[in-house]
Amino acid sequence: xxxIFFFFYTTLLIACSSTEESNSVATTNxxxxxxxxxxxxxxxxxxxNATDETVALxxxxxxxxxTKFAIGQQDAFNSFYNNDSSQSDIKKSTGYDPALLGCDFxxxxxxxNTGEASNWFYQQELKIITDAKQAYDNGMFVTFSWHMxxxxxxxxxxxxxxxxxxxxxxxxxxxxxxxxxxYYKTKLDKIATVLTNMKxxxxxxxxxxxxxxxxxxxxxxxxxxxxxxxxxYQQLWQFxxxxxxxxxxxxxxxxxxxxxxxxxxxxxxxSRYPGDTYVDILAMDNYGxxxxxxxxxxxxxxxxxxxxxxxxxxKKKIAALSExxxxxxxxxxxxxxxxxxYLYTALTDQNIQIAYTMFWYNTQDxxxxxxxxxxxxxxxxxxxxxxxxxxxxxxxxxxxxxx
Numbered sequence: 001x002x003x004i005f006f007f008f009y010t011t012l013l014i015a016c017s018s019t020e021e022s023n024s025v026a027t028t029n030x031x032x033x034x035x036x037x038x039x040x041x042x043x044x045x046x047x048x049n050a051t052d053e054t055v056a057l058x059x060x061x062x063x064x065x066x067t068k069f070a071i072g073q074q075d076a077f078n079s080f081y082n083n084d085s086s087q088s089d090i091k092k093s094t095g096y097d098p099a100l101l102g103c104d105f106x107x108x109x110x111x112x113n114t115g116e117a118s119n120w121f122y123q124q125e126l127k128i129i130t131d132a133k134q135a136y137d138n139g140m141f142v143t144f145s146w147h148m149x150x151x152x153x154x155x156x157x158x159x160x161x162x163x164x165x166x167x168x169x170x171x172x173x174x175x176x177x178x179x180x181x182x183y184y185k186t187k188l189d190k191i192a193t194v195l196t197n198m199k200x201x202x203x204x205x206x207x208x209x210x211x212x213x214x215x216x217x218x219x220x221x222x223x224x225x226x227x228x229x230x231x232x233y234q235q236l237w238q239f240x241x242x243x244x245x246x247x248x249x250x251x252x253x254x255x256x257x258x259x260x261x262x263x264x265x266x267x268x269x270x271s272r273y274p275g276d277t278y279v280d281i282l283a284m285d286n287y288g289x290x291x292x293x294x295x296x297x298x299x300x301x302x303x304x305x306x307x308x309x310x311x312x313x314x315k316k317k318i319a320a321l322s323e324x325x326x327x328x329x330x331x332x333x334x335x336x337x338x339x340x341x342y343l344y345t346a347l348t349d350q351n352i353q354i355a356y357t358m359f360w361y362n363t364q365d366x367x368x369x370x371x372x373x374x375x376x377x378x379x380x381x382x383x384x385x386x387x388x389x390x391x392x393x394x395x396x397x398x399x400x401x402x403x
């Protein structure tokens with residue numbers, strides 16, 4: 001993600017497959033799911049005491065990855081190309097909402113969120129919660145990233161805007177015994193309160209995928225590999241999971257481990273891995289391999305996803321391409337076949353099992369997902385109609401285990 005995307009973000013107020021294919025997804029059986037069954041699925045999850053709906057989401061995403069992958073978008077209900085907010089941009093182009101909604105805890109945990117009705121950050125909190133409820137009630141699933149501000153001044157998450165002291169001390173200061181450890185716990189307390197109380201119209205807690213400290217292999221975030229050791233990164237991850245799960249009793253989270261695209265081998269990918277008991281989803285963000293790299297880029301991306309898929313199968317985890325896209329703007333014209341050729345090939349070649357992919361959000365002046373007036377809309381629609389893709393209309397019931 002480029003900084004300009006988040007500059008816009010911080011100023012915001014905050015098609016279908018054939019009947020046979022749809023039925024093949026909706027009929028979720030218990031065979032050929034890498035040894036995971038409805039009876040033993042909790043044994044492979046970070047939280048064995050997870051809510052029934054969260055357990056079902058883990059199982060059904062794992063199962064769905066054998067035949068399909070879900071398509072999602074960050075801020076799908078709030079960020080639009082040309083500010084047309086009547087419905088999600090994906091729905092404008094395809095007739096259906098995405099299968100996955102991406103959200104962020106950034107505004108929710110901001111130091112300036114007072115919880116008062118007139119407070120802008122609190123208003124964004126309410127909007128995000130409303131979006132998550134809408135997604136859940138419509139059968140979609142929800143993922144949260146967290147662009148947490150550095151803890152000393154609470155202003156930035158990009159290291160390009162931070163002092164050297166902040167860069168080298170932000171993560172370390174959050175560890176137990178660190179200067180900002182108690183401050184960090186207040187942020188986790190806020191997340192715990194939101195997730196515990198975030199319920200659908202069925203009055204059940206909404207399961208969420210929490211994508212902690214993502215893209216850590218780069219140096220653009222303060223939790224990046226340039227600014228802390230692997231052991232320190234792992235310790236903060238493990239503390240975060242234990243605090244939310246064990247101290248705060250939050251049981252509606254799946255935890256996603258998601259570096260950027262720098263890794264080619266399992267050993268590289270696992271170099272900062274906090275352990276199987278702390279991760280439910282093995283993911284990767286990848287923009288670079290799709291940035292006008294053509295067939296060679298798609299092949300490179302597919303090889304990385306093949307590594308990821310094989311690792312997830314071996315560890316009985318879910319695999320995902322957690323963030324991707326090619327931003328089209330006046331300076332960057334569409335790439336012919338980007339969706340239906342390059343991206344689809346990367347997500348399907350070599351029989352890989354990827355549960356979902358998520359595009360970044362659209363803006364007033366640029367987009368990742370085209371709307372009906374854009375020249376590459378047919379390419380996107382073709383992509384959503386491919387045999388292995390699914391929007392919300394062809395999702396199984398993600399929140400119920402099969403009998």
